[in-house]
Amino acid sequence: MKTDKKRGMQTIALSNPPVLAGWATIVGPKEGESPWQNYYDKILSDYMFEEDTFEKAESKILRETIKLVVNKNNLQLDDIEVFLSGDLLNQTVSSNYAARELEIPYLGLYGACSTMAESLVLASMLVDGGFYNKVIAAACSHHYSAERQFRFPVEQGVQSNPTNQWTATAAGALIVENTGIGPYITNLTVGKVVDMGQADIADMGSAMAPAAVATIKQHFADLNIPSDYYDLVITGDLGSFGMAIAEQLFIKEGIVPQPNYTDCGAIFFDKKQKVNAGASGCGCAAAMLCGPLLNMMKIGKINKLLLVATGALMSPITSFQGESIPAIAHAVAIEN
Amino acid sequence: MKTDKKRGMQTIALSNPPVLAGWATIVGPKEGESPWQNYYDKILSDYMFEEDTFEKAESKILRETIKLVVNKNNLQLDDIEVFLSGDLLNQTVSSNYAARELEIPYLGLYGACSTMAESLVLASMLVDGGFYNKVIAAACSHHYSAERQFRFPVEQGVQSNPTNQWTATAAGALIVENTGIGPYITNLTVGKVVDMGQADIADMGSAMAPAAVATIKQHFADLNIPSDYYDLVITGDLGSFGMAIAEQLFIKEGIVPQPNYTDCGAIFFDKKQKVNAGASGCGCAAAMLCGPLLNMMKIGKINKLLLVATGALMSPITSFQGESIPAIAHAVAIEN
Numbered sequence: 001m002k003t004d005k006k007r008g009m010q011t012i013a014l015s016n017p018p019v020l021a022g023w024a025t026i027v028g029p030k031e032g033e034s035p036w037q038n039y040y041d042k043i044l045s046d047y048m049f050e051e052d053t054f055e056k057a058e059s060k061i062l063r064e065t066i067k068l069v070v071n072k073n074n075l076q077l078d079d080i081e082v083f084l085s086g087d088l089l090n091q092t093v094s095s096n097y098a099a100r101e102l103e104i105p106y107l108g109l110y111g112a113c114s115t116m117a118e119s120l121v122l123a124s125m126l127v128d129g130g131f132y133n134k135v136i137a138a139a140c141s142h143h144y145s146a147e148r149q150f151r152f153p154v155e156q157g158v159q160s161n162p163t164n165q166w167t168a169t170a171a172g173a174l175i176v177e178n179t180g181i182g183p184y185i186t187n188l189t190v191g192k193v194v195d196m197g198q199a200d201i202a203d204m205g206s207a208m209a210p211a212a213v214a215t216i217k218q219h220f221a222d223l224n225i226p227s228d229y230y231d232l233v234i235t236g237d238l239g240s241f242g243m244a245i246a247e248q249l250f251i252k253e254g255i256v257p258q259p260n261y262t263d264c265g266a267i268f269f270d271k272k273q274k275v276n277a278g279a280s281g282c283g284c285a286a287a288m289l290c291g292p293l294l295n296m297m298k299i300g301k302i303n304k305l306l307l308v309a310t311g312a313l314m315s316p317i318t319s320f321q322g323e324s325i326p327a328i329a330h331a332v333a334i335e336n
Numbered sequence: 337m338k339t340d341k342k343r344g345m346q347t348i349a350l351s352n353p354p355v356l357a358g359w360a361t362i363v364g365p366k367e368g369e370s371p372w373q374n375y376y377d378k379i380l381s382d383y384m385f386e387e388d389t390f391e392k393a394e395s396k397i398l399r400e401t402i403k404l405v406v407n408k409n410n411l412q413l414d415d416i417e418v419f420l421s422g423d424l425l426n427q428t429v430s431s432n433y434a435a436r437e438l439e440i441p442y443l444g445l446y447g448a449c450s451t452m453a454e455s456l457v458l459a460s461m462l463v464d465g466g467f468y469n470k471v472i473a474a475a476c477s478h479h480y481s482a483e484r485q486f487r488f489p490v491e492q493g494v495q496s497n498p499t500n501q502w503t504a505t506a507a508g509a510l511i512v513e514n515t516g517i518g519p520y521i522t523n524l525t526v527g528k529v530v531d532m533g534q535a536d537i538a539d540m541g542s543a544m545a546p547a548a549v550a551t552i553k554q555h556f557a558d559l560n561i562p563s564d565y566y567d568l569v570i571t572g573d574l575g576s577f578g579m580a581i582a583e584q585l586f587i588k589e590g591i592v593p594q595p596n597y598t599d600c601g602a603i604f605f606d607k608k609q610k611v612n613a614g615a616s617g618c619g620c621a622a623a624m625l626c627g628p629l630l631n632m633m634k635i636g637k638i639n640k641l642l643l644v645a646t647g648a649l650m651s652p653i654t655s656f657q658g659e660s661i662p663a664i665a666h667a668v669a670i671e672n
Contacts, residue, residue: 010417010441012467053657081346082526089651090426092446096529096649100662105346105526107454108649108664110428110446118443122458129465131348149653190418190441193432313432313444315425317485321389326436328444 010189011222011331017184018127020334021134021177024069025290026061027283028143028169034269039291041068047144047169055089056097058142058169062087063098065171066136073175075134080104080175084122085138086115087282088146088167095140104136113208113237114191114311115139116172116286117330123176124185124332133178140171141281150201150316163203165239165265165280172286174294183297183305187333189219193313195326201312201319204327205242205265205277208310211327212238213249216308219331220255227255230306234293235329236264236285238310239277264288264309285309294334303336346525347558347667353520354463356670357470357513360405361626362397363619364479364505370605375627377404383480383505391425392433394478394505398423399434401507402472409511411470416440416511420458421474422451423618424482424503431476440472449544449573450527450647451475452508452622453666459512460521460668469514476507477617486537486652499539501575501601501616508622510630519633519641523669525555529649531662537648537655540663541578541601541613544646547663548574549585552644555667556591563591566642570629571665572600572621574646575613600624600645621645630670639672 024041032043042064049057049064062085070077083102085095086109099106111118119137126132144154146167152158176185194211212235220227238246243263250256268279268288289307296302310329319325360377368379378400385393385400398421406413419438421431422445435442447454455473462468480490482503488494512521530547548571556563563586574582579599586592604615604624625643632638646665655661 055653055657086446088427090653091424091448091649091651093649093651093654096662096664097654097659099649099664100529100531103528105528106664107458107526108446110422110444112427122443125465125467126461129461129467131461131465190443192439192441193436195436313427313429313435315427315429317391317426318429318433321391323433326432328432328435328442 009222010218012188014124014128014186016128017186018124019177019180020174020183020294021180022069022073022175023290023294024065024072025170025172025287026065027287031168031170033273036292039295054142054145055093058140058145059094059097062094062138062140062171063101065173066102066138069173069175077102077104080134080136081132082107083136084109084119086110087140088112089149111328112311112313113280113282113284114309114328114330115282116289117307117309117332120332121188121190121330124188127176127178135176136173137176138171138173139282139286141167141283143167143169146281160276161202162276163241164276165205165237165278166275167281168268168279168284168287170283170287172290174290182336183334185332186335187223189215189331191215191329193326193328195324197324199324203241204312204325205239206245207325208312208327209238209242209245209249212308212310212329213246213253215329215331217253217255228260230260230304231302233261233306234264235308235310236288237280238263239265239280241277297336305334307332307334345558346554348524350460350464350522352464353522354460355513355516356510356519356630357516358405358409358511359626359630360401360408361506361508361623362401363623367504367506369609372628375631390478390481391429394476394481395430395433398430398474398476398507399437401509402438402474405509405511413438413440416470416472417468418443419472420445420455422446423476424448425485447664448647448649449616449618449620450645450664450666451618452625453643453645453668456668457524457526457666460524463512463514471512472509473512474507474509475618475622477503477619479503479505482617496612497538498612499577500612501541501573501614502611503617504604504615504620504623506619506623508626510626518672519670521668522671523559525551525667527551527665529662529664531660533660535660539577540648540661541575542581543661544648544663545574545578545581545585548644548646548665549582549589551665551667553589553591564596566596566640567638569597569642570600571644571646572624573616574599575601575616577613633672641670643668643670
């Protein structure tokens with residue numbers, strides 16, 4: 001056995017913990033007005049990023065974030081052996097077109113807003129398994145491309161709901177390597193799809209909370225560690241309503257990671273930025289991880305982090321056809 | 337080093353070749369009238385499969401195919417440790433909803449019609465890397481859900497183009513295990529996105545052909561094997577026009593795998609079934625692999641197979657915005 005995974009366990013303890021050798025994030029203008037602005041590598045001055053459509057801008061944000069992390073690490077694009085990414089757009093076109101420009105072997109993912117964790121889970125296994133030494137894991141989203149695809153074009157001025165979340169315009173990219181000085185990826189829990197029958201697409205945080213709690217519970221049980229093991233357990237992106245439900249479920253399940261628990265969606269924006277229940281989108285957890293969280297780890301303000309990115313896996317078509325919202329959450333443990 | 341991958345090489349030679357322990361496929365009625373009908377596990381009598389929408393039918397086809405392969409191998413669903421799948425629908429909902437019903441840890445993929453190869457590539461690495469012992473790799477598509485999402489609802493009776501391909505209604509699922517009697521997955525080549533500027537969405541085979549040839553060329557070069565090494569090199573799903581272009585490109589590149597070369601899309605249907613340039617869809621390569629190809633391997637009619645599933649990674653939105661079609665191809669070598 002190369003790893004410590006026991007039969008039937010959902011959690012994998014990596015035998016040669018891969019290293020997060022570098023990270024970068026680019027965020028949109030509103031996102032850059034948040035309390036975390038100093039942790040982001042680049043804040044765009046407008047949402048178009050010199051492109052003529054939101055979709056092209058989203059792909060460019062991802063592409064430039066990847067170029068940035070490669071540059072920050074004094075590497076060239078062709079040093080990267082494989083690139084794992086996904087986004088919210090139909091057919092994950094932001095990632096596909098970024099992969100075209102980058103010319104790196106590419107594996108496309110769809111995990112909705114759980115994508116940053118999904119790409120990290122897979123990148124970690126591909127590096128720990130000895131297949132690659134330099135892998136990029138990434139994810140992105142764009143507020144305006146997501147609004148017109150999932151809800152309404154913003155030009156229509158449709159009123160938002162208090163439980164709505166603001167899809168973040170942001171991309172995060174990490175280089176996962178086989179050796180180096182941490183932080184290290186130590187443990188992974190791949191989530192199961194959980195669906196409690198919630199069908200309100202204006203409240204995806206509530207739909208995703210049970211999936212997040214199920215994955216966290218499984219993670220603690222599989223590893224047999226106390227629920228206060230991590231300095232911070234952070235879900236993403238449940239938003240304020242979903243986070244409140246998760247906190248209730250934690251109490252019910254007796255795992256209580258509070259006060260070491262928060263949610264990327266709930267803290268991504270400042271309350272005065274008027275985003276209803278908070279932030280969402282693949283870029284939300286991606287930017288929180290590649291901005292404040294890893295930079296706080298770098299200076300030792302956080303030493304043990306559990307990122308639990310969450311995804312709502314419905315589509316406008318399935319919602320229209322009366323389906324409830326299936327949700328997923330993957331956990332990635334990052335330790336100094 | 338656990339594997340034989342050399343630095344800079346796109347191809348991975350697996351050190352403990354994982355085993356294809358089982359496979360199953362379910363296809364639609366028209367698909368079941370093809371010359372390969374005896375190789376399929378189940379042929380549906382109608383496209384709805386007792387559901388009220390094409391999308392729900394597609395998800396059910398995938399779900400039932402997975403249950404079938406699990407049953408065929410005398411396993412239970414909870415023996416499967418992780419499930420990798422994707423499809424063509426927006427937000428890959430066929431796979432997401434199948435994962436909800438199956439309750440297996442799930443990693444969603446988007447690789448368009450290359451998905452069967454992408455899920456096999458990742459499943460193989462996760463098993464070879466020692467993370468899991470029983471993984472399901474799957475993919476599916478449905479003609480009628482794809483037509484209305486990517487082209488027009490068939491009820492509109494829009495005339496098709498000679499270069500159009502018929503999205504197959506089919507799902508394929510494989511169980512990848514760490515030990516057993518073959519066939520084995522020996523080598524993997526993860527593709528780069530190739531885009532030659534072709535923007536005609538009525539002719540995706542031609543857009544994908546250069547990606548297929550690039551991956552095959554890389555595969556032979558990385559492994560330093562002759563281009564007639566495999567009993568069969570099969571791309572999927574270029575269709576007849578794309579396959580003709582691939583054959584020209586092979587000659588230009590001097591790899592010439594003919595007469596050991598064909599294409600899943602070109603041979604999936606009989607010519608008299610009137611499908612223009614052939615078949616397409618994630619289900620095309622999936623059903624060909626899990627139907628005729630692996631069953632021919634089982635009886636020794638094929639001993640060395642290179643599956644090179646191809647994907648066109650555009651979306652209706654990017655085409656509408658004037659973008660050309662980025663394409664990808666991943667190669668999976670399967671040997672007895």
